[in-house]
Structure formats: C-alpha cells, structure tokens
Amino acid sequence: MPRVRLLTLLSGSVLATLSTAAAAQDSLDQARAAQQATLPAEEAQNAPATGATTPPDESNDVVVTGTRVAGRTRLDSASPVDVLSAAALQRQGTTELGAALAQVAPSIDFPRAAATDATDAVRPATLRGLSPDEVLVLVNGIRGHTSAQLNTNGSVGRGAAAVDLNTIPTVALDRIEVLRDGASAQYGSDAIAGVINLRLREARSGGGASVTYGIYNTDIDTARGSRSVTGEHTVTAQAWQGIGFGDDGFLTLSGEYLKRQPTNRADFDPRVTPTRVTGRFGDPAVQQYTIFANAGTSLADNIQLYGFVGYQDRDTRGAAFPRLASATTTLAGYPNGFLPIINTKSNDINSALGVRGELAGWNIDLSLSYGWNKLAFRTLNSANYAYGAATPQNFSDGALTYDQWVVGLDVTRKFDVFQSLNVAFGVEGRRESYQISPGELASYGVPATGAVAGVAQGAQGFGGFSPRNAVDRSRRNGSIYLDVEAQLTDKLLVGIAGRGEDYSDFGTTATGKVTARYDLARWLALRGTVSTGFRAPALQQQYFTSVASVVQNGAPVLTGTFPSIDPTSAALGGLPLRPEKSTNFSAGTVLRFGGFDLTVDGYYIKLRDQLGLSENIQVSATQSAAVNAEIARLLAQSGTGATAARFFINGLRSTAKGIDVVGHYRLRTEGAGAFDFTVAGNINKIEVTRVPTSTATLDPAPTLFARSRVLSLEEGTPGEKISGTIDWSLGQLGALARVTYYGNVNQPGTTEAGDINTGRNAITDLEVRYQATKGGQFALGVSNLFDVYPDRSPTQNNTTGVVGFPYYSPFGFNGRFLYVRAGLNW
Template sequence: MRFRSSSLLAIATTLAFAVPPAFAQDTAEPQADQAPPPEDTQIVVTGTRAQGRSRLDTASPVDVLSGTALRNQGTTELGAALAAIAPSIDFPRPSAVDGTDAIRPATLRGLSPDQTLVLINGVRANASALLNINGSVGRGAAAVDLNTIPATALERIEVLRDGASAQYGSDAIAGVINVRLREARSGGGATATYGFYATDIDTARGSRSVTGEPAFTASAWQGIGFGEDGYVTLSGEYLNREATNRADFDPRVTPSRVTGRFGDPAVEQYTGYINAGTGIGDNFKLYGWFGYQDRDSRSAAFPRLPAAAGAVSGIYPNGFLPIINTKSTNANGALGIKGDLAGWDVDLNVAYGRNKIAYYTRNSANYAYGNASPTSFYDGALIYDQWVAGLDVSRKFDVFQSLNVAFGIEGRREGFKITPGEPASWNYPATGAVPGQAPGAQGFGGFSPLNAIERSRKNVSGYLDIEAQITDKLLIGLAGRGEHYTDFGDTATGKVSLRYDIAPWFALRGTASTGFRAPSLQQQYFTSIASVVQNGSPVLTGTFPSVSVVGAALGGLPLEPERSTNLSVGTVIRSGGFDLTIDAYQIRLRNQLALSENIQASFSPQVAALLASTNTGAQAARFFINGLRSRVRGIDAVAHYRLPTGDAGTFDFTIAGNLNQTKVDRSSIPTSTGTINPAPVLFARSRILTIEQGTPGQKVTGSIDWSLDKLAITARASYYGDVNQPGTTPAADIHSGRHTITDLELRYQALKGAQFALGVNNLFDVYPDYTIAANNSTGVVGFPYYSPFGFGGRYVYARLGLSW
C-alpha cells in the first residue's frame, strides 16, 4: 500500500464533511464524584517506570483510552471498541475460518496479532490456546483474546505505540496494550444494552434486507470499601448474540438462494472479574485480581449440498450446514504486594492464566459411517496455561534533575496441550465403513490420538531501566533486557529514548530499540487434520510441527525467535486545550515466522507418498518456518482540542490517523531444504500479500464529543483504506475498497441515577466491496472477511443504566 496524495486528499475531504471519539477516550476514568482530569495530567504507567509522568510528557507515544469511552459504544466487544477509537488498532471480523470466527485477533500498526504484548494491571496476560491456521488476518498467530475482558471492569487502557521488548520482554515488537482494572471503594452501576441490525445487503448475485439478528448485554459493577483504604471491585457481564448472515446467493441450486451462513457467530457468554487491594502496615499494599469467562460460540462451515452429502442422504436428504461449536473458558488472576522497602519501591507478584477451547461439530456427519453416522461430535480440546512471577524494584535519585533507576526479574512457565476427540469425530467405524469416503466430522474434524500432545517450557529474564531528566529540557532513557528460554536459548534486547522540550508548548522525541518474539508453543507443536476450503472445495489439510517427519521432509527446521529493530521520531505540541502528537516509525523484522503454503499431494508423487505415510487421509500439508524479512513504515498522528463554552456545553474535537506501509523482502523468502525434489514453493503470492496488504494502509478517525450537564452526543467518522484479501492470482484478489463508517450516539448520563442512550453504528449502512461472482463459486463468501470494519451493516442499539 502506497501513500498517495489522492488518498490523503480523500481522507481529508471525508473528515471535513463527516460529523466528526473525541478523546473522551483520552480521559482517565473519573470516580463517581470527580470530573475527568485535564489532558496534560493523565498519568501513565506504560512505557515508563518513572512515577508521575503524563502521556504528553513521555518519550514514547502512549494513548490513554478511558473505560467510559470504551463503554459508550454499541459494541460490548473490547476488541471492536478499541479499534473504533484507536486508529493504530485493527480488529477484523473473519468468518468461515473455524475457531478464529469465535476468538478474533487484533493487530497494532499492521503487524501480526502476537507481536503486541497485552498486560493486565502491568502483568503479562495469557494467550489464547487457539492457533489461527486458516486464511484470516493473523494467520499463524496465537494471540491474547481481548474479548475475555469486559469493558465494565475497566478503568482505562493504555496503548504504547512503540517497541518495548527491552522493557517488557517477548511479543512487544509493535507495542503494548495495558489493561487497567477499576479500583473502587464505593459506587456501582448496572447496564442493559439491546441492539439489532437494520440493513440492506447487496451481494454479487442479489439483494435482501435484514431487520433483526439481535444482541443483548447485561453488565454490572460494585465497589466495596473496607478498612482505611481497602477496596473490592466486582464486575460481571452477560452476552447473548444471535448469528448474522451476509452470504451471497448460491448459484449451484435452482432457484438460487442463500444456502450458507457467513458472518458473526452466535454467542452466549458469561464473564466475571474481581479486583481488590488493601494497605498492610504503613508501607505496603496487598493487591490481586481474578477473572473468569465462559463463552459458547457457534459458527458455520460451508454448506454440504445433497450431491455432496450422498453418503448420508438418509439423514440429510436436502444436504446440511455443519455448525462449529467452540466452548472457551478463560481464567486469569494475580496476587502481589508492593510498597516502600528501605527507600526502594518494590512490587512482587505471581500470576496464572489458562485458556481451554473445547470443539464440537453439530448438525454434521462422518461420511465414512454412512447413514449410521452420528450428527453431533466432540472434537477434542486445546489448552494453554502460564505461570508468571515477577519482581520490580525502582527508586528516584536526586541526580541531575532526577534519575529513576528500575530493575527486575521475571520467571515464566508455559504449557500447551491437545486432547483428542471421540473416535467418530476423526476415525472410520469399526465395521461397515463406506468405501471411498474419508473419515472425520464434516466441517471440523476432530483431533485424533496422533494429534495429542503436551509440552511446556520455562524462561527467566532480567532488566535494567534508567530514565534521567538531565535538564528541564532533556530526558534520556536506557533499557536492557536478557532472557533465557529452555527451548531455544538466550536473547538480549536494548532501547534508548530521548526527549527534548524546545519550549513549554513544543517537544521532540524519539526511540531506537531492538525486539524479539519467541515462537509460541502452539506454533511449535500444534498439529491437526482439518478441511480447508481452496478454490471453493474443501481439502483435508494437515498442520504438522516443523520438526516432524512431514515438516522436515518439506524443509522444516527448529523454530527460532523473530527479531526486530524499531526506530521512531515524533513531536508533541500543546497549547491551552489543544494538543497534537505526530510520530513516524520504522520496524524491521528479521527471521519472521509464518505458516507455509498448503502443499498438496498433487504437487508431486513424493509429496503424495509422504502424506499417505501419515495414515491421516491428509491431502495437503503445511508447517511453520522462520526466515521472512519485512519492513513497516508509518506515521501516527493524534490531534485533540477541548473547548468549554459555558452555557453551550463542552466540545471535544479529535482527529487521529495511522498511515503505514509494509513490504516483504522477496529475496528473503525461504526455499525448501528438505528431501522433496523438486522443492515445493513455501511462500507464494497470497501469503506475501496478506502481510503487505491484509490490513489498511490508511485509517483516520474523526470525532466530536459534546456534553452539557447530563446530556451528551458522540459522533464519529472512521475512514479505512483498501485491504486486499489475496488469491492465488491477481484475478482472484478480493478488495474491501475505501470506505467511511459513521457512528452516532445520544445519551443522558448522570453520575448517579438513571442513564439512557440511543445510538447507531454504521449510520449510512456501508459495506466493503462485495465479492464478485467469479471469486465466489459457492455463494458463501459474500464479502471479504479481511475487511477492517467487518461486514455487518447498520446496527441500532439502546442502552439503559443505573449508577449509584
């Protein structure tokens, strides 16, 4: 994606005429009896270990997104709410990609989802057990599921848009998302949100209208005080959402009709959080939190028409639509103590997180069983867990104007496990198998005992972080970190930060750092046999570890860490109620990890024989490999102006944008070093273009937030540049196009008492460009699922609440 003057003109024109989330998202969450703090006093704890530094005083760019701004939206998904107000974050809504339909990854600055570190109260959050192996943005990543954290539990979120591996460790190549939970001794509230779609759907083969597909969310929180300073904050949320369907008409049936289901899955979800703390003696505080979520999601595979379902025609004479049911449970918590010890600020904590995803296939069949097939299957489960223990120590010295010295150690143990499903989900029947039919549940085949695995690893790290205010104008930061992993050895990273305040209203800042991301256990050990749709037809595809017999034969090697070099330079301008930050950055990635092409048996007799030797029925194979090199260049800009007008209320104006360009070094693309001759192509056109063009090269959000006493209006317009969902040839590419989404919300919101809001997301019912008929032979994929704003259409909602 290239920056063109015409693109920038289109963005500027769009925002000039749109009704422009003010940085209400830049306001720290107020207590029930407090007003939001001024912009220049928003104290941050991410990206700096010096106390009392505001977001406009840091050497690295940090966004402060308040819990209020995240909750004052139609969506109750944290990932979607973040993407709506943070221009550097992308949260696509993929469909027909198995478990990724239910557990969606977010990206920062166009990088892979697992190249952003997620913290909860400053402590590393656990990743999802899911490995995104199908054709979605973030293919090959095992990332943190942001939607396991309910917005009602939040005080704020801090987004560090800068490389920070030297400060926080693995994964912080693109930056850090630090989720801060509420700490309340009193007050509380309850909210109910109901919404539905009112949209006109225009696909390549026809049009239709939808009014319905509702979603209901109920949430509540309560602060409880005890002792002199103790607090317990309880938060809970319930979500029930019907499935959406934006599939096209199926040309294979007469008369043509919609046979597939393509859109958001049906979800029923329960989430609860508790955050607590209390003083111990005069110098210490005991703190901790625990969160738990149970999510039941049901998405659809491609439809099986009567001709394809002939083996089970007695069960499904009219064909069937397999339903992929994922049941995800996520638990995370921490316990710590912090305070003053001999003049040093000390924080000692231990945390545990666990995610389990159990798979079921409903309304399906195993063709090998014929008409005696079950119709519902348990497919097995993925489990990931981690223990983290950390000690952070810091102290401020009266050297120069001030010198902050921080150091610490962290230990982590990670585990990953695959448990097999029931035999009917993956195997032939003991007797009477239907000849010529491959085994396994249609839509999502189960994990077999051959896939079962249990692996773990440990790592220990130490860091030193120094931040010196040399003069009133000059700030210098230095950080270094060393890590040892039991599976691949040692690594070291460093960072230098500079800031120079030329005048009280104008400052320059910049950073240079190195980063790394350790290959996840999921990437190293995940294995499965699953149906992958290629050119409109399902192909039974095996995902094999890189060091397995299949992986090694195709060119696989032991996985190594990804490496990065990050550079950024920016400016901060502020005057009165106005502030502007502009930051340019470059990120060079080396030894990048990616999932290979699906190498089919038809490639050569050697590949066919190799796959046959696995006794899995796989018709294609893929595996992870290091070696790609890429470069990301971009600019982040955030401008905010707060205008109090007395009787006319207060206006917050915000315009925030991200421009970025990703290029893959074609000369770095790995070639096979295995035993297959001729060697298969490991990375072809579609994989490379997904990295380069799978996220928008331009995203700009403009907003106006007006408030007067208890009344408020938020109007937001978000411009998205074109995204390419690449095919095997240019003719098979699916582009989202350039579009602007407008959101509007009117609310009555008292600090205490009744609250009410009416709103519309996507007011003008904008869709990405539809998938042309030539690229949609089944009619299922009506729109590109790479679309950065989804493909749901207009959504109308109402929110009722009570605060006390």
C-alpha cells in the same frame, strides 16, 4: 490519494481547524481564572464551567506503560502512549473489547473473520498492521496469557497465537494505555509493535448496571442478489460494584452477560435451483458470561497487597461451508444436505496476586500471576461419511489448553542526580504449558467395522483431534532487565533499557532500547527511540497438529498441520523454529497549547526471521510426477488421511513504516456545554522483503510461501485509517459523532484474479445520551449509519455463494446496527 498528500491534509486540517479554537480557549481560560481568583481557595479549585460537564482532560493522564517513572503524563513521555477511557470504550454499539478498542485507536484493527473455524470465536487484533502476536497485552501491568487457539486458516493474523482481548469486559476497565513503540527491552517477548495495558477499575464505593440491546437494520447487496434484514439481535447486561473496607481497602466486582444471534451475509448459491442462500457467513452465535474482581489494601505502612481474578465462559457457534444434497449426504441421513456448525466452548482465567511497598528507600513490587484458557470443540449437525447411515450428527472433537505462570520482581528508586535519575531493575520467571486432547473416534476416524469405502472420514466441517495429535508440552523462561531514565536538564530526558532472556527450548536472547526527549519550549517537544525486539515462537506454533478441511480456491481440502520437526514436515522442508527479531526506530513531536494537543510520530520497524504458516503442500499439476509421487507417499505415511500438509517456518523479512497523528481539542463554553474534538490517523506501509525457500530435497522443491501469503501481510490491513470524533456534553445530556475512514484492504487469492478488495470506505457512528452521575442513564445510537459494506465478492471468486464479502474488512461486513442502552448509577 498518495499517502504523503493524505498525511499533509490530515496534519494541516488538524492544525488549521483547531489552532483558532485553541486561541479562543486560552482567552476563555484566562477569563475563568480571573473569575475564580475572587473565590475562596477551595471553592475556586472545584468551580466548574457554568452549564457544562467537562470531558476528562486526557493530556494530564498519568501513564504507567512505557515508563517506570511515577507521575509521568501521556504528553510528557518519551514514547507515544494513547490513554483510552472506559467511557470512550462504552459510548458505542459494541461491547466487545477488541471491536471497541479498534473504534477509538487508529493504529489498532479488529477484522471480523468468518468461516475460519475457531478464529471466528477468538478474533485477534493487530497493531500497526503487524501480526496479532507481535503486540504484548498486560493486565494491570502484568503479562497476560495467550489463547490456546492458533489461527491456521486464511484470516488476518494467520499463524498467530494471540491474546483474546474479549475475555475482559469493558465494564471491568478504568482505562487502556496503548504504547505505540517497541518495548521488548522493557517487557520481554511479543512487544515488537507495542504494548496494550488494560487497567482494571478500582473503586471503594459506587456502582452501576446497564443493559444494551441492538439489532441490525440493513440492505444486503451481494453479487448475485439483494435482500434486507431487520433483526439478528445482541443483548448485553453489565454491572459493577465498589466495596470499601479498612482505611483504604477496595474490592471492585464486575460482571457481564452477552447473548448474540448469528449474522448471515452469504451470497446466493448458484449450485441450487432455484438459487437461494445455503450458507451462513458472518458473526457466530455467542453466549458468554464474565466475572471479575479487583482488590487492594494496605498491610502496613508503605506495604500494599493487591490482586485480581477473572473468569469467562463463552459458547460460540459458527458455520462451516454447506454440504449440498448428494448421494453421500443422503447415505448419512441428510437427503437435503446439511450445514455443519462448529461449536467452540472457551473457558478462561486471568488472575494475579502481589505485594508492593518501600524497603530501604527502594520501591518493590512482587507479583505472581496465573492465566489459563481451554477451548473445547464440537461439530454439530454434521456427519462422518465413513459411518454411513449409522453416523452420529454431533461430535466431540477434543480440546486445546494453554496455561501460564509468571512470577516477577520489580524494583525502582529515584535519585537526586542530574535533575532526577530513576533506576529500575527486575527479574521474571515464566512457565508455559500446552496440551491437545483427542476427541471421540467418530470425530476423526472410521468405525471398527462396516466402514464405507471411498469417502472422507471425520466430522464434516471440523474434524476432531486424533490420538496422533495429542500433545503435552511445556517450557520455562527466565529474564532480567535494567531500565534507567535520567532528566539531564530541564529540557533533556534520556532513557536506556536492556533485557536478557533465557528459554528452555531455544536458548538466550538480549534486547535493548534508547529513548530521548527534548523540550524546545513548554508547548513543543521532540522525542524518539531506537530499540531491538524479539518474539519467542509460541508453544502452539511449535507443537500444534491437526487434520481439518481448509477452504482453498472455494473448495475444502483435508489438510494436515504438523509441527515443523515432524517427520512429514522435515521431509518437506521443516526446521526447528527460532525467535523473531526486530529493530525499531521512531521519532515524533508533541505540540500543546491551551486546550489543544497534537502528537505526530513516525516509525520504521525492520523484522527478520518472522514466522509464517507454509502453503498447503499437495499433489499439483504444476509439479513433476516424481515430486507428486513423493508428496503422496509422505502424506500417506503420516496416517492422517490428509491430502495436503503445512507447517511453520522462519525466514520472512519485512519492514513496517508509517506515521501516527493524534490531535485533541477540549472546548468549554459557558452556555453550549463542553466539546471534545479528536482527529486521529495511522498511515502504514508493510513490505515483505524476503520469503523463505524450501530446504527439501524434492526437485523442484515445493513453494513454502506464495503470493497470497505475502499480500496478506502487505495489504491485509488498511494502509490508511483516519477518524474524527466530536463528544459533546451539557449537564446530563451528551452526544457523540464519529466518522472513520478505512483505506483499501486486499483479501488475496492464489492469483490476481482471485483477489477480493474491500475498497475505501467511511463509517459513521452516532449516539445521544442522558447520563447522570448518580441515577438513570439512557442512550440511543447507530453504528454504520449509512449502511456501508466493503466491496462484495465477485462471482468468479465465489463459486459456492458462501463468501458474500471479504472477511478481511477492518470494519466487518454486517451493515447498520441500531442500539439502545439503559442503566442506573449509584
């Protein structure tokens, strides 16, 4: 279906279906107002609709993202902001924040990569189809830190170093604000696609605990056979407690424990007789615990101290491709072959401390935050063939570490100029550091004596970091900004923001933003923004180096990833990295009446100097003998044993354009309960307009960015995503039904024949619940009710039988999931 027609149907259906109901809501509201007018003032204010438990009215939610004006609501802002409640995140089968967020926000996707090393453990999310590192993540309005992980394999977000959303449990959150607009001028680097602001729970009393247990009940139909699975369970235990102290002090403690068994959706392996499943392709096994504390108190009149700290320990075990029985595996002690397990151990800290208050009429907020992430790697049930029969089976592969200090000062004041004038300015300083620690010798090298000749060295599945890969780098950055919003008349709001940044590694940059909103009537407003943005190249992108097996056309290739300024990279066309830049345009409308509101926002984002990870440059039959000889010489000179090389490059240009539509209708009835209807959609198109060419002196120069990389950017996320949700409640009973439609996604191969498409799919989720304000709670639910899978991988693209389904699928490929949740509120 053409996208314009799809958008027309979406908008038309929202308006046609809900406008009649909105009129009925107006009549009901008028009747209720007349009834409550006869009650005493306090009683009328608190009187509920008879027999109904009313869902929260999100149209009146005050937002703090995208504006520095206190008290502005979601529908009053000049930029599109989604407000997602903690209840909306928790009323589904998954407890992963990234997956839960993608369920309720149509512009966010969270594909479930598999067989992509540590990306299986640290999955990145995308906003409006752009790179995962082109969206800024805040925690309580303070810049969050990225993961130490760099996505180097062929997943969505290849080449990105992004924030790991799953380090913060849903139980610790009060709500999430998603700003769908460029905001680098307001918040700095990374906010090209928008901003996700995670707001932590603040409570002086109360608490709750719950346990969620779920299993898969699914029929798996791969290209070479079918089977059924009932099991692969997931258990999550969550709890929180609010503690009050002093006149207004609060301490909110939250904790979560998760244990998830691995899933396996691999196809049957045609290389063995009789054919059977030899691989493990799906979600990795996970065991993690997370604790969070959020606190605040008054120190004096108009002065508050606040802070939060969170820690997570996550143990993830995913599988590499199987090594079938052979003379080499027999020599290594595995006569029947083996399946290497990649064990990623993640430790993560989120923390901040600040003080805010009023000084001489100005509101001042001074904060210091620290974020830290360490990923330690082990390869289990594996072998280093160079050791022969003496090979270890488990290897310590080394570690990646990233940390970030941020100090910020924000100053705001409202003046009685025009209708009102809000002036905000501030400064921020940031220090980042990145380290690669080498693993043990057996994980990457050969024994001192008795090495087996002519075989691959290093742990099979995931080779360790060698001393040559060791890195210890840091950089500093300082910035200053000015943000002004003026309510010029009752109808016209105008905002201007500007920001300057200076980085110790590549210099200075400046960004700006202009916003405007015009209220044509109380129920109708127009809004729009124009802005520029940037994203500084991450330390991970500048300095990551490793040698690992990369699956290429179904076969592992020992590939060296080098910094762009490494001698090997420079000889092959590498250059120092520059920041990405963007120009953003958006325009939209806000419509509201009665219990109904509708926002429609179009956007056009033009990106230049985008970063990408180059192709694997290696000896190839399509190149001349002289070029192959030079590439072989350079790879041998690197001393890594790699047979291919790759590095980061600037020079990509692309555009992203699309439309977001979000419609809400809240219906309160006297006897049937309260209904919350939501229809939301994102229609998005990305086009790569320029790819970089090699600066190498080789003739012909190797291709740096090929067809598969272009298509992964253009077609790696759905062009259309539309969801419809009905949330009903009556007293302590409730139910939720959601249907989400995903457009086709292409997991591209090196040629068109190698493409794997997901197809167009609709996923249905249901949940029924009993939930008391205080007391027991119970829920039964099913995710993916009709057991829908993406199109399976064709046999010609899956010669090993491992990749049963495309892991670009935006809704995963695990099938039907049944769950039960039980808990207690107090």
